[in-house]
Amino acid sequence: MNVILKRSALAATIAGLCLASGQGFASSHREAPFITEVPKVDGTDFYMFRSYESGRQDYVTLIANYLPLQAPYGGPNYFALDEDAIYEIHIDNTADAKEDITFQFAMTDVEQDLQLPIGDKMVSAPLKNIGGIGPAATATDNVQARQEYTLNVIRGDRRSGTVQTATNVSTGTETFRKPLDNIGNKSIPDYAAYAGNHVTEVAIPGCSANGRVFVGQRKDAFAVNLGEIFDLVNISNPTGTRDQNLDQLANANVTSFAVEVPTDCLTGSAVTAGGDPVIGGWTTASVRQARVLNPEPTVDGKGASVEGGAYTQVSRLGMPLVNEVVIGLKDKDRFNASEPMGDTQFLDYVTNPTLPALLEITTNSAVVAPQVFPRNDLVATFLTGITLADGGGNVIFSNQPDGGTPSEMLRLNTAIPAADPAVANQNDLGLLASSPDATGFPNGRRPVDDVVDIELRVAIGATLPFFGETDPNNGAPLVDGAVVDQSLLLDGFPYLGTPLPGSPNPNNAP
Structure with a gap:
């Protein structure tokens, strides 16, 4: 042929x-x-x-x-x-x-x-x-x-x-x-x-x-x-x-x-x-x-x-x-x-974001838009990387490169050991989990990470306390009603699951 x-x-x-x-x-x-x-x-x-x-x-x-x-x-x-x-x-x-x-x-x-x-x-x-x-x-x-x-x-x-x-x-x-x-x-x-x-x-x-x-x-x-x-x-x-x-x-x-x-x-x-x-x-x-x-x-x-x-x-x-x-x-x-x-041309969208205000309006004030400007917490999350310290000032996590140029990209601290090999043991809220998972978003991003819920919460101020500001929503669990189905994922490369078949019927070959 x-x-x-x-x-x-x-x-x-x-x-x-x-x-x-x-x-x-x-x-x-x-x-x-x-x-x-x-x-x-x-x-x-x-x-x-x-x-x-x-x-x-x-x-x-x-x-x-x-x-x-x-x-x-x-x-x-x-x-x-x-x-x-x-x-x-x-x-x-x-x-x-x-x-x-x-x-x-x-x-x-x-x-x-x-x-x-x-x-x-x-x-x-x-x-x-x-x-x-x-x-x-x-x-x-x-x-x-x-x-x-x-x-x-x-x-x-x-x-x-x-x-x-x-x-x-x-x-x-x-x-x-x-x-x-x-x-x-x-x-x-x-x-x-x-x-x-x-x-x-x-x-x-x-x-x-x-x-x-x-x-x-x-x-x-x-x-x-x-x-x-x-x-x-x-x-x-x-x-x-x-x-x-x-x-x-x-x-x-x-x-x-x-x-x-x-x-x-x-x-x-x-x-x-x-x-x-x-x-x-x-x-x-x-x-x-x-x-x-x-x-x-x-x-x-x-x-x-x-x-x-x-x-x-x-x-x-x-x-x-x-x-x-x-x-x-x-x-x-x-x-x-x-x-x-060239991302500094878009800086206003991060320092003075519209999404929190839209969320306050569309949820009928179930959440409140933080009135803190510039939003340095969002600058860190999206543009520079984050450094977190404990109560004694000791750094407990950082994916912020020393002297880095502000720019929108994923950042990964490659010195942090790999996540638990079992997907079911990984926390899908990453660094926002009650017991923060430093192998998860926004330290890079794993397939298990529920980035929608994480970013919604960050938008309304969940990380403001890390920057000396008050979260007006006291950690309100803003959600979109959808979570990652961990059962779809593989525990090995290429990690994402087997695609759904166009015909779900069994093999009906004669």
Whole structure:
């Protein structure tokens, strides 16, 4: 069969029409206007934590999620990624709000024309597969369209730094396979085993030990009451029970880029005042600046559109929910086209936040907006990292790099040991738990962390006492009514759960 590695064959033709660089638009969770037009590069969540799988305590896991709200039954095309985009995870280990290491993923479509004998003719089939798939990653004879990817490691500036390509340890090649989405139990009888065979040992340039990589569909345990939150916090009991069965992501999958990297390969010169190494991280996605629609798509590699020109950033995500509920509507696109080094332009949204005032109005004063300005507690949480001391002034926790540049990103103190290897033993309120869990958000972010409830409480003043101010709500348990379903998570890489199948029926093969 003829296998086509589909690339934008005409991209060079239009490249000369495009600018060398420029601003774009972006978002996370569909909250900025432009991202609704390019959902394949919509970044939804970013996780960064010390690996807690047994035997992997010397690693950090980075997980970037894209393409949200995937209905499992979304065939026949399901949810392929954009081969004309690049998906990136950036690490700042010098506390200057600039990337020092970038993990850059690029996708390639792999297609073959599968035909069936119909009468005296061979006719192309309409579905993505015409038979069973897996469990081996290479068992794709029955598949018409799948994807592979490469992983570049860039040191220095993401566009002008030193580029090296990671290699597949098992094959020695520079390509990795992405599993098909979970079509259903008849097409892929054992999806967990099939996806597990796509977890690949990877040789990462510049690292003393190998890591692991996985790109594919997952069931994230992240929970949020989307409809009611955006309907002016239309929750009947916003200060009541956390679990009100209001998770509106319960029936949706997402696509994850996961890479596990030796900790000492990520740390640099950024340290806390106590000397602990700290890294900052965020994700982006970029697309070509120009797109030409093809009025007559053909089967010879010329698809429905052709992209070209310089890459333009259209998605950015570090701390969760920032663009949804912190950045003003008029600046959402601009925020996501920017880089952390320029975040002082958005400082007013943190020092003088609108969300607490909105929460006071929409909860009919069930919570009170703190009247403390500037909100230095929010500056620490989102822009600088946090340092906490006990009653005697002794530092008990810090992920604040000494002399760091204020910028919005996740920060992780890599000296703090990995979390309990059993997800069920991790506290989903992280540092806000009654017994603070320093391995949880906002010290990085683990899949178990309920960042919605944490950030709602921080917004109304839960951390003000750490900064010598009074919490007007006395620790009121503001909730969105949805909690992380820990049972969905794995205790090992890639940590996020097996995606929901498009057909939940058992394998009804004759």
